[in-house]
Amino acid sequence: MGISIWQLLIILLIVLLLFGAKRLRNLGGDLGSAVKSFRESVKDGGDGPADGEEKLKHDEGQVIDGEVTREKDKA
16 A cells, blocks of 8 residues: 555646646755765765864863853852
8 A cells, every 4th residue: 555656646747737847856956965965974074073072172271262162169
């Protein structure tokens, strides 16, 4: 009891009538570029987050620009 080919064609026809061919073509292009970008980032091996973690590590007394310091002795 799956979807038959005729039911699938009717659904695709309704979607085409609702959104139009140009909009669906743009959506397909955007989806393709997103998949391509995802594959490239997976292929790189995730070097980005490891570099970011190293940048966040600092000595306890050192303040980074834009970082908010908290007073430890507040009650």
